[in-house]
Amino acid sequence: MNFMNVKMNLNALTSDQLLSETKSIVSEERRITAKLIEHLTEINQRLLFLKLGYSSLFEFVTKELGLSEGAAQRRIQCMRLMQDLPETRQAYERGSLSLSNAAKLQSHFQAIKKSGVVKTNEEKKAIAKNAENKSQNECDQMLFKLAPEQPRPDKARVLSPTLRELKFSISEELFKKIERLRELLSHSHPHATLAELMELLVTSHLTKLEKTKGLQPQIFQPCDEKIQKPETRNQKTAAKIQKSAAKNQKDFDQSFGEACENHKTSHVEVGKADKTHLVHAAAKSLPVGIRVALPTQIKQQVWSKADGRCEYEYQGRRCSSRYQLEIDHQHPLALGGSNELSNLRLACKNHNGFAAIQALGVVKMSSFRKCERSG
Ligand SMILES: [Zn+2]
Structure with missing residues (x-):
């Protein structure tokens, strides 16, 4: 049916019928959104977005499903709220709690948790109940009164192709x-x-x-x-710790360098090889199946090989995230994997955890998922 036909059909409706149909469409829209949120919950539970090579559910929703960043953020926050407070789903479907306010509530709960304030589920339910039938502005005001010291969420706005406006609160x-x-x-x-x-x-x-x-x-x-x-006192202490850690790493690098040299002298044919080859060869002397502090040379080679991006790949689609990168042992240490370069790759925190889940199973998964959900 084309637009003109739809318009002619609507022209035939009485005003009461038109209003009634519009209300039922809005109700249907909320029902469909709730269903979409249900599906996202299941995708999140299965970590399907990680399998497909997305570093986060947000990236999956924007890139794979094509939702705008704002729409994705609201739906994901709403999903998390409904997981914690299932009654908010009914409030949303009834139309008393808007998607925007549900997302605001979730952001508020996350922010106060981050600041160390613990709210019981009963307290959260009461706050969610209060947010019903409120405009976005009224909801903002209510949340501000509850936690006036809470920093406002960061905001970024594109002003021109070369200029952005950032808005954030600081202590x-x-x-x-x-x-x-x-x-x-x-x-x-x-x-x-x-x-x-x-x-x-x-x-x-x-x-x-x-x-x-x-x-x-x-x-x-x-x-x-x-x-x-x-320097403040804390900074001085932090600097001391960093210096000590740097010294330990330096000592380790030095002994690793000596291992490289030993390898060089004990294998005359390697004498012509470049430094990379020596690092490769000496890395074989690192213990297998045990986590060790990797020498800086090896870490640098892993980062360089990966161009500083997550290397997880699924059906030709590489994650490429630059966020929270870690060095991943492709064949896990727990299963006898080595610390050799060929077994190392760069992975974002979520894909590193996902790889561990795939290799080590459900027990590891539960502890990882706790971390993932709190992130
Ligand atoms: Zn990744």
């Missing part, structure tokens, strides 16, 4: 640190804007991380080496 302590940094940089960067400060800090940190992980440096603005921040 008073961080604000003061930023002001202090602005003061210390006032000679080299007079009147630096927040965006300029952020670029400076992000670039500096990225450069260090890329170097550590053996990745090709991206082209950014040159970072300023003059940044000097006064």
Whole structure:
């Protein structure tokens, strides 16, 4: 039926019939959305999105199902809320709880949990009940009154092809640190804007991380080496721990380097081989089936080989996530896997966990799924 025919049919309806049909369509739409959320719950339970090569359910819903980012986020948050508070599903289907408010409730519960506040299910139910029949604005106000100190959710808006607007809340302590940094940089960067400060800090940190992980440096603005921040007591302690960890890694790398050299001298034919070959060969001397601190050379090679992206692949579709990457033993250590380069790959946290589930089974799965759900 084309648009004109539909319009002619609608023209024939009385106003009461038109209103009645419209209401029943809205009700049907809510029923279908609830059904979609049910299906997403099952896909999430089965970790089907991971099998298909998506690093998250959100990525699956936007890329595989083609929903917009906002629509996906609302449905997934609603799914999580309905899992915790099944009665919210009836409220949604009745039309008393909107999808947006359900998503807001879930984000609120996640945020307060993150800040260490524990709410019982009864308390959550009462808050959800209060959110019924409220506009988005009224719901925002209600949640703000419940937790006025909670940071607002981050927001990013595209202003132009080269410009974005970020909106996020920060603690008073961080604000003061930023002001202090602005003061210390006032000679080299007079009147630096927040965006300029952020670029400076992000670039500096990225450069260090890329170097550590053996990745090709991206082209950014040159970072300023003059940044000097006064150290707090916690920072000093953290620096001490980092220094100690770095020393342990250095000692380990040194003994690994010696292993490379031993290999080189005991195998004359390898003398002409490049460093990569030596690292490969000496990696074979690492114990099998036992987790060891991998030498920096090996970690860098794994990162470099993977180009800093998750290597999980399903039917030619690679995950490629750059988020929460870990070094994965393809043949698990628990099953006698080695620490050799050929057994190592880069995987996002979810695919690393998924691979463990596939290899080790359901017991491992339950502990992984706890982590996955809290993420
Ligand atoms: Zn992945």
